[in-house]
Amino acid sequence: MSPSSNGAAVTLVTRQQCLDLYYYMRLNRAVEDQMMKLFRQNKIVGGLYSSLGQEAISVGTAYALEKRDWIAPMIRNIGALLVKGVKPRDIFTQHMAKFTSPTQGKDGTSHFGDLKNLHIVSPISMLGDLIPVMTGVAMAGRYLGQGIVTMTWIGDGGSSTGAFHEGLNLAATQRAPFVLILENNQWAYSTPVSRQVPVRDLAERGRAYGITSVTVDGNDAIAVFEASRAAVAQCRAGDGPVLIEAKTMRMKGHAQHDPAEYVPKAMREYWEARDPIALFEKYLDANKLWDAKSKQEIETRIAALVKEDLEFAENSPMPPPELAEQGVYCEGCHTIEAEWHRSKAEVTPPESSVAAGWNVKDFGGIETSAPGGNGASARPAAITPQQSAGKAVSEPLGKAVQASAGRALQKSSGRPIQQSSPAKKIAEVPERRPFGRGPKGKRGGGR
Ligand SMILES: Cc1ncc(C[n+]2csc(CCOP(=O)(O)OP(=O)(O)O)c2C)c(N)n1
Numbered sequence: 001m002s003p004s005s006n007g008a009a010v011t012l013v014t015r016q017q018c019l020d021l022y023y024y025m026r027l028n029r030a031v032e033d034q035m036m037k038l039f040r041q042n043k044i045v046g047g048l049y050s051s052l053g054q055e056a057i058s059v060g061t062a063y064a065l066e067k068r069d070w071i072a073p074m075i076r077n078i079g080a081l082l083v084k085g086v087k088p089r090d091i092f093t094q095h096m097a098k099f100t101s102p103t104q105g106k107d108g109t110s111h112f113g114d115l116k117n118l119h120i121v122s123p124i125s126m127l128g129d130l131i132p133v134m135t136g137v138a139m140a141g142r143y144l145g146q147g148i149v150t151m152t153w154i155g156d157g158g159s160s161t162g163a164f165h166e167g168l169n170l171a172a173t174q175r176a177p178f179v180l181i182l183e184n185n186q187w188a189y190s191t192p193v194s195r196q197v198p199v200r201d202l203a204e205r206g207r208a209y210g211i212t213s214v215t216v217d218g219n220d221a222i223a224v225f226e227a228s229r230a231a232v233a234q235c236r237a238g239d240g241p242v243l244i245e246a247k248t249m250r251m252k253g254h255a256q257h258d259p260a261e262y263v264p265k266a267m268r269e270y271w272e273a274r275d276p277i278a279l280f281e282k283y284l285d286a287n288k289l290w291d292a293k294s295k296q297e298i299e300t301r302i303a304a305l306v307k308e309d310l311e312f313a314e315n316s317p318m319p320p321p322e323l324a325e326q327g328v329y330c331e332g333c334h335t336i337e338a339e340w341h342r343s344k345a346e347v348t349p350p351e352s353s354v355a356a357g358w359n360v361k362d363f364g365g366i367e368t369s370a371p372g373g374n375g376a377s378a379r380p381a382a383i384t385p386q387q388s389a390g391k392a393v394s395e396p397l398g399k400a401v402q403a404s405a406g407r408a409l410q411k412s413s414g415r416p417i418q419q420s421s422p423a424k425k426i427a428e429v430p431e432r433r434p435f436g437r438g439p440k441g442k443r444g445g446g447r
């Protein structure tokens with residue numbers, strides 16, 4: 001397994017951390033395997049998206065965070081939700097639109113959050129909008145003195161949107177304690193990365209904004225965890241943001257309805273041989289971090305948890321019809337209070353007042369500087385008659401317009417609409433001189 005990829009001091013990953021990473025990856029897969037069965041039984045409401053083959057990314061990144069930190073997951077980040085403390089039953093009930101789900105059956109997939117306890121911002125879009133949102137959360141946390149780091153994920157396709165670039169630039173400019181995980185899973189629906197972006201490593205996109213950007217093997221749980229841990233430490237130290245590109249492969253179609261027949265066979269086989277869970281099992285074996293008994297214990301624990309939570313979800317009722325008209329508008333149900341972790345006096349005047357670092361003479365003025373000043377004038381220099389819009393621009397343009405107007409008129413009706421020559425007619429229109437563009441009555445005539 002790779003050492004820390006961004007050059008940070010390498011701290012060993014403990015045995016317990018390795019076993020935790022394995023547990024969450026296995027749980028992630030077990031929950032999704034179960035949901036695939038539910039989908040085929042027609043018990044899932046809406047679409048079902050798979051993170052098969054990407055578990056090391058969701059788990060390895062979220063595992064680097066602390067409880068106080070904030071995440072905003074994407075559709076393929078169920079692993080991150082589990083690490084953050086969401087229970088499998090919440091994921092099952094949410095996908096089945098049950099009354100016991102976090103949204104009481106009002107929304108599906110991973111469209112739910114928990115601002116109060118787990119610090120999860122509900123997804124608003126797959127395509128980049130969470131980047132400015134999580135930048136804002138990071139800035140707010142810094143302002144309130146909370147010492148938090150925020151994290152969200154984006155796909156290779158999502159990294160080509162305006163929201164991605166605007167958000168990342170904002171994060172970079174504000175030095176927000178924010179980690180962006182770019183899951184390069186080779187496909188954006190049916191478009192391969194090579195036909196979408198002319199660069200090899202999508203981490204280049206972060207470098208363009210002057211932020212630390214690294215590329216890691218997204219199927220190597222230790223590499224992902226180490227890079228994420230270093231990124232979180234960098235952000236916590238005030239040197240964020242950080243972008244981590246994790247190269248991986250989307251092993252299913254975009255969603256259950258997509259058989260992904262466009263994926264070349266050789267490509268699929270290459271990645272099948274690099275399954276992140278199988279790779280990690282080999283790592284645990286080779287480093288004697290577990291034995292057959294501890295592996296069996298993990299399997300038994302996961303099977304029992306999934307069974308219990310599935311039963312809970314299956315036995316849960318659908319929402320009552322009258323719920324549909326409740327909670328549509330907020331009627332005082334949300335009282336969001338800022339959690340100050342430092343004295344407000346620190347961020348309010350006079351303590352927060354900072355003397356301006358620079359001063360420009362006559363800044364904001366409209367009059368010319370006094371004689372003997374720096375000579376700069378706040379008023380634009382007078383426009384010379386030659387520069388004025390009059391002659392130079394409008395005459396040739398006028399001729400071009402009148403010629404084409406004449407052609408258009410003749411073409412549309414087969415004969416000129418007006419008997420008089422269009423050229424002569426347009427020539428009679430007085431020259432238009434926009435107000436304030438030059439001295440009146442000079443060359444070129446006025447109004
Ligand atoms: C504005 C908009 N257009 C299209 C979609 C549908 N859509 C959702 S995800 C996606 C592809 C995203 O690809 P990528 O960012 O690579 O993420 P991946 O699915 O591979 O995880 C598309 C086309 C959408 N949700 N919103």
Ligand SMILES: [Mg+2]
Nearest residue numbers: 155156187188
């Ligand atoms: Mg993709």
